[in-house]
Amino acid sequence: MPKRAGVTALGLGLVAGATLLGTPTASSHGYTDTPISRQKLCANKTVSNCGQIQWEPQSAEGPKGFPAAGPADGRICAAGNAQFAELDDQRGGTWPATRVSSGQGYSFRWQFTANHSTTDFKYYVTKNGWDPTKPLTRAALDPQPFLTVAYNGARPPMTTVHQGAMPSGKTGRHMILAVWTVNDTAMAFYSCSDVQF
Template sequence: MRSLRMPGRRAGAALLGLGLVAGVSVLSAPTASSHGYTDTPISRQKLCANKTVSNCGSIQWEPQSVEGPKGFPAAGPADGKICSAGLPQFAELDDPRGGAWPTTKVTSGQSYGFRWQFTANHSTTDFKYYVTKNGWTGTRALTRADLDPQPFLTVAYNGARPAMTTVHQGAMPSGKSGRHMILAVWTINDTANAFYACSDVQF
C-alpha cells in the first residue's frame, strides 16, 4: 500500500517527535499518591481546614498531605516535627500554641471509632495509634520521648486498600487522664512514606 505524502513531512515528523517526548514526560511524572487525615478524634490539620484554628499556613488547603518517611518510631520525622511529618510548609502543626489547641473529650479504656478520610486510598501496611505519657501538657512540640513506646492500637492491612472513609474500632488507652496527644500513623505499603495525624484529646 502506497503511503500518502503530506506537505511539510519533516516538520510533521519533528512535531510528532515532540509530541511523543511530551507524552513520555507526562507518563513518567510523579503522580499523586494516597492522601488522608483523621477527623475523629479531629486532627490538627482538619481543625485548620475547618477554620476552627487560624494562622495555619498552607495546611488549611491540603489537610490530607501530611506525608513523610515511614518507619516510625525508629525512623520517620525528627522529634519536634512529627505532627508536620517534617514538612516545613506545615510547621504550624508542630507549634504547641501554648497548649491551646482544641481538644476532643474521650474516656480512658472506652471503645472508640478512629476515623480516617481519604482523598486517595493506597495499598497499606498498617495503621498505628500512639498516645502521650501521663504528665504531657501540650506546651511543647511532640517528641518520641513524649509518647508511650508501643502503639495502643495497630490495625494491619497487609497491602489492602482502605475504604475512602475508614473507621478503626478500638479501645482508648487505659490509665490516662488530663490532656494528651494521639498520634495516628498510616504506613503505605508500596512507597517509602507514611501519613501522620496529631489529635489533641482530653481524657
Template structure:
C-alpha cells in the same frame, strides 16, 4: 471516517492530559477526622493562621518507619514538612481537644482523598506528664502503639474506620498520633489529635 477517528484521538489525548495534569503523581493522601486532627481543625476553619495546611490537610506525608525512623522529634505532627510547621506549634497547649473517657470504645476515622495500598495504621498516645506546651517528641509518647490495624497491602476505603479502645490509665490532656504506613512507597501519613480525659 478518518476525520472522526482523528478527532476522537485528539479528544482522548486532551482528556488524558487533563487527568494527568490535575491528578499529578498523587499517591495516598488522608488525615484523621475522629478524633479531630490538627490539620482537620485547620481545614474546617476552627483554628486559623495555619498556613497552607488549611488547603492540604491530607498531605502530611513523611518518611515511614516510625518511631525508629520517620520525622525528627519536634516535627512529628508536620511529618517533617516545613510547609506544615504550624502543626508542630503547640500554641501554648491550646489546640482544640476531643473529650474522651479512659477505657471507652472509640471509632478512629480517616478521610482519604487518594487511598493507597497500606501496611498498617498505628495509634500512639502521650505518656502521663506530657507537656502540651511543647512540640511532640518520641520521648513524649508511650513506646508502643495502643492499637495497630494491619492491612497487608490492601487499599483502604475513602472513609476508613477502626474500632478500638482508648487506654484505661489516662487523665488530663494528651495527644494521639495516628500513623498511616503506605505499603509500596517510602512514606507514611501523620496526624496529631489533641484529646482530654
C-alpha cells in the same frame, strides 16, 4: 493554517503544563477526622493561622518506619514538612481537644482522597506527665501503639473506621498520633489529634 495549528498546539501544551504544575502530588492523601486532627481543624477553619495545611489536610506525609525512623522529633505532626510547621506549634497547649474516656471503646476515623495499598495503621498516645506546651517528641509518647490495625497490602475504603479502645490510665490533656503506613512506597501519613481524658 499552519500558524493556527502551531498556536493551538502551544495553547494545549501550556494548559497541560499548568495542569501538571497546579496538581498536588499523587502521594498526598489522608488524615484523621475522629478524633479531629489538627489538619482537619485547620481545613474547616476552626483554627486560624494554619498556613498551607488548611488547603491540603491530606498532605502530612513523611518517611515511614516510625518510631525508629520517620520525621524528626518536634516535627512529627507535620510529618517533617516545613510548609506545614503550624501543625507542630503547640500554641501553648490551646489546640481544641476532643473529650474522650480512658479505656472506653472508640471509633477512629480516617478520610482519604486516595486509598493507597496499606501496611497498617498505628495509634500512639502521649505519656502521663508530658508537656503539652512543647512540640511532640518520641520521648513524650508511650513506646508502643495502643492500637494497631494490619492491612497486609489491602486498600482501605475512602472513609475508614477502626474500632478500638482509648488507652487506659490516662487523665487530662494528651495527644494521639495516628500513623498510616503505605505498603508500596517509602512513605507514611501522620495525624495528630489533641484529646482531653
